[in-house]
Amino acid sequence: MSADATSHAPGTTINGVSPQQRTIEETLTDTVLASFEKCEDPRLKDLMQALTRHLHTFIREVRLTEAEWDAAIAFLTAAGHITDDKRQEFILLSDVLGASMMTVAVNNEAVGNATEATVFGPFFAEDAPEIPLGGDIAGSASGQPCWVEGTVTDTDGNPVPNARIEVWEADDDGFYDAQYTDGRIAGRAHLYSDKDGNYSFWGLTPTPYPIPHDGPVGMMLEKVGRSPVRASHLHFMVTAPGLRTLVTHIFVTGDPQLEIGDSVFGVKDSLIKDFVPQPAGTPTPDGRDLEGTGWARTRFDIVLAPTGA
Amino acid sequence: MSADATSHAPGTTINGVSPQQRTIEETLTDTVLASFEKCEDPRLKDLMQALTRHLHTFIREVRLTEAEWDAAIAFLTAAGHITDDKRQEFILLSDVLGASMMTVAVNNEAVGNATEATVFGPFFAEDAPEIPLGGDIAGSASGQPCWVEGTVTDTDGNPVPNARIEVWEADDDGFYDAQYTDGRIAGRAHLYSDKDGNYSFWGLTPTPYPIPHDGPVGMMLEKVGRSPVRASHLHFMVTAPGLRTLVTHIFVTGDPQLEIGDSVFGVKDSLIKDFVPQPAGTPTPDGRDLEGTGWARTRFDIVLAPTGA
Ligand SMILES: [Cu+2]
Ligand SMILES: [Fe+3]
Ligand SMILES: [Fe+3]
Numbered sequence: 001m002s003a004d005a006t007s008h009a010p011g012t013t014i015n016g017v018s019p020q021q022r023t024i025e026e027t028l029t030d031t032v033l034a035s036f037e038k039c040e041d042p043r044l045k046d047l048m049q050a051l052t053r054h055l056h057t058f059i060r061e062v063r064l065t066e067a068e069w070d071a072a073i074a075f076l077t078a079a080g081h082i083t084d085d086k087r088q089e090f091i092l093l094s095d096v097l098g099a100s101m102m103t104v105a106v107n108n109e110a111v112g113n114a115t116e117a118t119v120f121g122p123f124f125a126e127d128a129p130e131i132p133l134g135g136d137i138a139g140s141a142s143g144q145p146c147w148v149e150g151t152v153t154d155t156d157g158n159p160v161p162n163a164r165i166e167v168w169e170a171d172d173d174g175f176y177d178a179q180y181t182d183g184r185i186a187g188r189a190h191l192y193s194d195k196d197g198n199y200s201f202w203g204l205t206p207t208p209y210p211i212p213h214d215g216p217v218g219m220m221l222e223k224v225g226r227s228p229v230r231a232s233h234l235h236f237m238v239t240a241p242g243l244r245t246l247v248t249h250i251f252v253t254g255d256p257q258l259e260i261g262d263s264v265f266g267v268k269d270s271l272i273k274d275f276v277p278q279p280a281g282t283p284t285p286d287g288r289d290l291e292g293t294g295w296a297r298t299r300f301d302i303v304l305a306p307t308g309a
Numbered sequence: 310m311s312a313d314a315t316s317h318a319p320g321t322t323i324n325g326v327s328p329q330q331r332t333i334e335e336t337l338t339d340t341v342l343a344s345f346e347k348c349e350d351p352r353l354k355d356l357m358q359a360l361t362r363h364l365h366t367f368i369r370e371v372r373l374t375e376a377e378w379d380a381a382i383a384f385l386t387a388a389g390h391i392t393d394d395k396r397q398e399f400i401l402l403s404d405v406l407g408a409s410m411m412t413v414a415v416n417n418e419a420v421g422n423a424t425e426a427t428v429f430g431p432f433f434a435e436d437a438p439e440i441p442l443g444g445d446i447a448g449s450a451s452g453q454p455c456w457v458e459g460t461v462t463d464t465d466g467n468p469v470p471n472a473r474i475e476v477w478e479a480d481d482d483g484f485y486d487a488q489y490t491d492g493r494i495a496g497r498a499h500l501y502s503d504k505d506g507n508y509s510f511w512g513l514t515p516t517p518y519p520i521p522h523d524g525p526v527g528m529m530l531e532k533v534g535r536s537p538v539r540a541s542h543l544h545f546m547v548t549a550p551g552l553r554t555l556v557t558h559i560f561v562t563g564d565p566q567l568e569i570g571d572s573v574f575g576v577k578d579s580l581i582k583d584f585v586p587q588p589a590g591t592p593t594p595d596g597r598d599l600e601g602t603g604w605a606r607t608r609f610d611i612v613l614a615p616t617g618a
Pocket of ligand 1: 053054055057058362363364366367
């Protein structure tokens with residue numbers, strides 16, 4: 001990627017372009033930048049000027065053809081037309097370009113040993129039921145039962161009691177409850193850590209699922225030879241007073257999609273956990289009778305960063 | 310703009326970010342770049358990788374907030390929903406960010422004395438009527454009559470006979486024929502240069518008009534304090550065998566919008582022409598009787614670049 005690194009720098013961007021042409025292009029960028037100088041909102045001005053610089057440098061660097069510009073307009077138009085209350089193609093586009101994950105990264109800067117954040121995804125719901133410690137989030141969602149346990153602490157190792165833990169996941173057909181039309185609430189719940197910061201619940205062993213890929217984003221992924229599938233994961237959102245809200249997933253050691261590549265780049269090594277298979281008949285931690293089916297167990301210790309970090 | 314120049318270079322982009330955080334962000338970009346490595350179309354791969362680099366650098370450089378990311382998604386969604394067969398908000402967006410003009414620039418590189426290109430705009434029509442030399446393009450379009458004349462030559466000064474010259478413009482209410490619902494064809498025509506490369510026609514003295522600004526792009530222009538108005542202009546497209554097709558406008562010396570700023574950045578100094586007012590009663594070049602109204606005249610000598618330049 002040395003070519004990438006150098007070609008992003010000014011003065012090295014444009015190869016084989018005459019000085020006359022180069023002046024024309026640079027003057028155009030300066031004119032567009034200057035057009036935002038009257039903006040009274042300094043942050044908006046910075047954003048528009050930075051967007052202009054990167055967009056112009058992109059076009060100049062790749063020497064974008066008029067046919068490619070037409071294709072980009074057609075792509076955005078198609079994305080706009082498939083987008084409605086249920087489908088959000090622009091978020092998918094941001095996701096598959098890693099722009100969503102980069103936004104998460106810059107808004108959740110690394111703080112020592114604090115648990116890393118990842119993408120929020122489109123399937124969180126405000127109204128998930130509350131379950132007690134050790135309760136089951138599955139409802140009618142199908143899949144292998146999975147015992148999940150851990151502690152919530154701050155970055156100094158102090159337990160965080162009463163942290164609100166939202167968890168949600170797809171069933172083993174790869175669908176969230178909201179993707180069914182019957183109004184079910186399944187595969188999601190919230191619970192609270194106990195006085196020592198401990199939590200536990202029954203979920204489902206995560207399985208892979210594709211992002212919606214029957215639209216322009218899916219077509220782009222196919223053209224570039226990329227999989228639309230997300231690595232298997234279980235979503236968490238953890239909130240506690242005085243601590244930074246954590247939005248993250250855990251992933252599954254050995255999931256082949258980790259090698260193929262998560263379609264939205266949500267994976268961090270620190271978030272890949274062992275989901276240990278338990279043969280049918282293995283006693284469960286809470287004495288639950290699983291009627292002769294196998295299950296799995298995993299541990300996820302959550303470390304919350306200080307607020308404002 | 311020295312800050313702009315330096316902040317676009319790698320290694321200086323991200324200020325006040327810890328080495329740990331910086332590694333996280335750089336690793337994410339590398340992962341996304343690598344995801345396009347399997348793309349079998351080398352040009353598409355280059356485009357997607359360049360897009361990724363500039364998009365990621367933009368997000369990192371401005372430290373895009375999650376609220377700003379939400380606003381960007383909402384903007385694109387609104388642009389998608391206002392776009393239909395008649396309205397193209399993504400083209401407007403490209404226009405007001407100077408991306409359309411930059412694309413024109415990189416596809417019509419400066420060649421010596423060749424006439425400069427500018428944006429095509431959305432109002433060209435394939436089926437404009439043919440007029441003879443000295444004919445009138447106005448039809449039912451209202452405005453001050455304007456005599457336009459010039460020559461078409463190549464960059465060596467050789468006349469180009471029989472060049473096809475398409476011309477189109479708004480009426481003095483600021484509307485193109487296609488913006489009326491009555492199906493009129495007005496303010497547009499095509500003609501051919503004569504054996505010495507000369508051409509002439511009656512058009513209308515150009516007047517300013519706004520781009521459609523009742524949508525998200527118009528709202529953005531208002532927020533940043535920019536005018537949606539285009540500098541007054543007359544469109545040309547000139548084609549001749551063996552020469553590069555020229556898409557351009559001419560602008561009007563003294564038009565106040567030249568100072569305020571053309572909303573789509575189409576102006577080049579070389580394209581600003583004197584439109585010389587002719588008091589009522591001044592004899593016309595072709596003896597046309599204008600029944601006591603004033604008129605204007607201008608000259609636009611067109612120099613076509615070689616094909617492939
Ligand atoms: Cu850039
Ligand atoms: Fe998910
Ligand atoms: Fe126009």
